[in-house]
Amino acid sequence: MLVIGLISGTSVDGIDAALVEVEGIKDDDLKIHLIRGQTYPYPAQLREQILGLCAGEKLSLEELVNLDDAIAQEFARAAQEIEQGEFAELIGSHGQTLFHRPTGLEQLGYSLQLGRGEVIAAQTQKPTVNQFRQADIAAGGHGAPLVCKVDAMLLSHQEYSRCIQNIGGIGNLTYLPPKCNPHWKQEVVGWDTGPGNVLLDLAVLKLTNGQQKYDQDGYWASQGVPCQELVGQWLENDFFKKVPPKSTGRELFGLDYLKQCQLEAEQYQLSDADWLATLTELTVESIVISYRRFLSEIPQQVFLCGGGSRNLYLKSRLQAKLAQDSQVMTTDEIGLSADYKEAIAFAVLAYWRLINEPGNLPQVTGAKAPMLLGQIHIPVYGFRIQPSSFAR
Secondary structure: OEEEEEEEOOOOOOEEEEEEEEEOOOHHHOEEEEEEEEEEOOOHHHHHHHHHHHOOOOOOHHHHHHHHHHHHHHHHHHHHHHHOOOOOOEEEEEEEEEEEEOOOOOOOOEEEEEOOHHHHHHHHOOOEEEOOOHHHHHOOOOOOOOOHHHHHHHHOOOOOOEEEEEEOOEEEEEEEOOOOOOOHHHHOEEEEEEEOOHHHHHHHHHHOOOOOOOOHHHHHHHOOOOOHHHHHHHOOOHHHHOOOOOOOOOOOOOHHHHHHHHHHHHHHOOOHHHHHHHHHHHHHHHHHHHHHHHOOOOOOEEEEEOHHHHOHHHHHHHHHHHOOOOEEEEHHHHOOOOOOHHHHHHHHHHHHHHOOOOOOOHHHHOOOOOOOOOEEEOOOOOOOOOOOOOOO
16 A cells, blocks of 8 residues: 655654555554655745744634644645655654643643644545544553654564664654564663754754754764763753653753753853754763663664754764664665655554554553554545645
8 A cells, every 4th residue: 555654843844755655464564665755844934833833932723723724734735746646545644743741640641733634635635644642642651752663563673682763853762672582572662862953953043043954964063072061961851860651842852941051051151063062962962871771771773763863973973972882873774764764654653543553552652552543534535625825
């Protein structure tokens, strides 16, 4: 079956779309082939509104509804454009996360993704699965990270222990024990490690007065020297000490957090390059500390994916910190696109929902049981919603 996977992550760079051929009746029969992947940037005004809302700006209910529609229409456009003459039978859309509250001891979690599935289904005339997190949250889980089961089915190795380390706006890992272990599936774990690119991107945006959105290849940061004393201070944040399951987002590691970091950095009189190197070091150290604190062993291989996998300075710092314990590579090197792995995962999760295969791993999210993930929207064939001209 040809399936389209769609996601825009916490970096709000744009909509990652993957056209994927998916096969397999059960999870461990899974086979995929990426036909093509593409990132479709948001219109500038729409991206600014999303980022503003994530930073705490207020809007009316009517404005929220309009934003939901506008995001859905951009997702539908991405789905239509990625086909390029092929015919996909299903869409899996994660949507755009605006708010995430992890499940706590005394409260159920809450996670808000915009981009209505029924709009995407109507506009594309394809069955669409969205709202993947809600069933896991209802079962007491965090609703994140959700890609761990897909990682396990596609990327586990017979002999080597592996970590699949996504570095998007937020970092998250999947630990994969060797498949030679008879209970390897039960030992797959995962969680959010902390900030990925989000603080770096916000810092670059400010340093360049909006002219650059990110530090390409980590070149700017590579010219600086990280302030280890500051990094050590930041790592005292409770999130890094919290035992998994755990998840986070811009609600914790966002603009307000960056401003506090800037205040604490003033006494060190860092250059711009030093500042970016120090923020990079926080991402690196948060990953390494997470491995050392919460994994039963340091993985023999670490495979990076997401936008941060292209940050050569970050990658080199991670390899240096792990030293000889692990070999740091990207998922490209084992046949799965580092740029579109998350979009591929939501194509698979939509496929699993269609065949009634649970998509979560309870030991990862904290849910009480395996759950069918996502709401299915069947289009009324022949009825299409007229695209708006919002933010164009």
